[in-house]
Amino acid sequence: xxxxxxxxxxxxxxxxxxxxxxxxxxxxxxxxxxGLTGTKEGCNDGNCGACSVLLDGQLVNSCxxxxxxxxxxxxxxxxxLADWRGLHPIQQAFLEADGFQCGFCTPGILIATKALLDxxxxxxxxxxxxxxxxxxxRCTGYDKIVRAVQAAARHLNVAGxxxxx
Amino acid sequence: xxxxxxxxxxSVGEAVALxxxxxxxxxxxxxxxxxxVQMRRGLFAPEMLVDVKRIPELNRIDFDLVEGLTIGAxxxxxxxxxxxxxxxxxxxxxxAVSIIGGTAIQWRATLGGNLCNAAPSGDSIPALIVLGxxxxxxxxxxxxxxPVADFCIAPGKTVLRPGELLISLHVPSPATRTGARYLRxxxxxxxxxxxxxxxxxxxxxxxHATITDARIALSAVAPTPLWVKAAxxxxxxxxxxxxxxxxxxxxxxxxxxxxxxxxGTAAQRRHLVGVLTRRxxxxxxxxxxxxxxxx
Numbered sequence: 001x002x003x004x005x006x007x008x009x010x011x012x013x014x015x016x017x018x019x020x021x022x023x024x025x026x027x028x029x030x031x032x033x034x035g036l037t038g039t040k041e042g043c044n045d046g047n048c049g050a051c052s053v054l055l056d057g058q059l060v061n062s063c064x065x066x067x068x069x070x071x072x073x074x075x076x077x078x079x080x081l082a083d084w085r086g087l088h089p090i091q092q093a094f095l096e097a098d099g100f101q102c103g104f105c106t107p108g109i110l111i112a113t114k115a116l117l118d119x120x121x122x123x124x125x126x127x128x129x130x131x132x133x134x135x136x137x138r139c140t141g142y143d144k145i146v147r148a149v150q151a152a153a154r155h156l157n158v159a160g161x162x163x164x165x
Numbered sequence: 166x167x168x169x170x171x172x173x174x175x176s177v178g179e180a181v182a183l184x185x186x187x188x189x190x191x192x193x194x195x196x197x198x199x200x201x202v203q204m205r206r207g208l209f210a211p212e213m214l215v216d217v218k219r220i221p222e223l224n225r226i227d228f229d230l231v232e233g234l235t236i237g238a239x240x241x242x243x244x245x246x247x248x249x250x251x252x253x254x255x256x257x258x259x260x261a262v263s264i265i266g267g268t269a270i271q272w273r274a275t276l277g278g279n280l281c282n283a284a285p286s287g288d289s290i291p292a293l294i295v296l297g298x299x300x301x302x303x304x305x306x307x308x309x310x311x312p313v314a315d316f317c318i319a320p321g322k323t324v325l326r327p328g329e330l331l332i333s334l335h336v337p338s339p340a341t342r343t344g345a346r347y348l349r350x351x352x353x354x355x356x357x358x359x360x361x362x363x364x365x366x367x368x369x370x371x372x373h374a375t376i377t378d379a380r381i382a383l384s385a386v387a388p389t390p391l392w393v394k395a396a397x398x399x400x401x402x403x404x405x406x407x408x409x410x411x412x413x414x415x416x417x418x419x420x421x422x423x424x425x426x427x428x429g430t431a432a433q434r435r436h437l438v439g440v441l442t443r444r445x446x447x448x449x450x451x452x453x454x455x456x457x458x459x460x
Contacts (some may be wrong), residue, residue, distance in 0.1 A: 005171070015343040020169035021216070025201070045202040047356070058243070058272040064197050068171050069216065083314070095424055112268065134267020 011069045012080030020067040027051045029067035030077060032053040035157070038107045049135030052108035053077050059115035078107035081114065090114055090152040099148030107136045111148050121157055125155035143151065166205050173216040177303050177332060185305035188457050189213045195239040196273035198266060199282045202429025222332055226251065233338035238331040245276065255336060256452055257345025257366065261292035264349065267356045277331045283317040283389065286367025290317065290390035291364035291382035292347040298336045304329035317389040342369040344444045349384065350437045359385040359392025360429040363417065363441035365449040369405065373454055374404070376400045381413060381442060384419035386434050393420040401434055405450045414442035
């Protein structure tokens with residue numbers, strides 16, 4: 001056994017301190033140490049994207065990041081999207097466009113969509129499909145997901161509102 | 166995953182000391198997109214991971230038109246794809262690093278890791294070989310430089326000696342009238358491992374009528390990424406025509422030593438080498454002439 005390390009980070013805008021072992025992935029730390037179970041474990045080897053989170057604003061698979069690596073850094077999970085006003089416009093768009101069925105891949109796809117629209121507010125359909133190529137959905141066939149992303153882009157652009165960090 | 170000690174040194178000296186100490190049983194850790202997966206599968210059980218992402222030399226992209234491009238070994242693919250000068254001058258390298266994994270992998274997977282993982286299918290390796298790249302290493306007995314073409318010696322095996330660390334990759338400055346292209350075949354559009362891949366680099370005479378130098382390298386058709394010197398040499402002194410490219414592609418096909426596996430048969434791979442080499446040469450030619458490459 002190795003000893004536990006104290007990690008200080010910002011998660012969904014809140015300062016957080018937690019203890020973890022070096023071999024624990026960020027995904028394990030989020031789910032099992034911090035109780036943030038919105039982020040899902042699918043393949044646990046970087047293929048499915050269910051565990052997608054933002055690390056300092058960049059899209060990563062949390063199964064391939066060690067918990068100890070986030071010392072001093074900022075993580076956004078699906079729990080960080082909605083605020084007191086209600087669902088994030090991306091979440092609302094997925095709800096209205098039926099952009100999910102079983103919902104297991106949805107937290108990762110919402111986070112990946114946020115990363116895309118933060119970077120590129122008006123992506124083409126091809127850009128959306130390429131960007132989401134690392135997020136597998138076994139239910140929807142992707143068309144509804146793509147339409148939900150397009151709707152989210154429209155809502156965000158029309159509203160011109162700041163996206164939650 | 167088996168427990169290990171995590172160290173994140175901030176200098177090359179500290180990292181090499183940890184890696185060279187036999188008692189540490191350490192491995193370097195950058196993006197982790199291969200290493201952590203391999204550790205979960207039980208392929209490696211290091212007792213220490215040395216995170217190299219806090220060492221400045223390994224996390225930097227330096228470019229100037231005289232010195233060329235130096236890419237720190239821990240620089241993730243996404244940084245290269247976002248770098249204006251790399252995009253402008255090294256399109257053949259962008260071809261390769263932009264297709265390693267999906268978006269989330271791109272922010273973690275590194276060019277240095279793609280090379281050190283030494284997969285026969287490593288997309289960036291043929292691209293680096295045809296660009297004439299060299300690997301800068303530091304170790305307990307000092308620094309040395311190895312051409313990328315000589316770096317991989319078997320699947321998963323490299324020339325790295327115990328305790329040695331890849332510091333950076335150097336790509337020569339982009340000469341005028343040169344161009345490079347890397348292409349691979351996969352069954353889906355993205356997020357897959359090459360069934361076969363081909364990189365090509367061409368240099369043209371002043372009037373664009375003659376090929377003055379050429380290099381061709383292949384992925385996923387031999388135990389290591391393969392530099393087919395004879396295919397490039399066959400083009401030197403010839404006009405850059407479809408006939409010349411067909412001839413070079415035939416030499417590349419003959420040099421390939423593909424196997425049949427879950428991704429494709431040997432025959433399919435050999436066929437793909439021909440198609441991809443011809444297309445990569447066409448793309449490299451377009452870029453050498455300063456034209457956009459659409460193929």
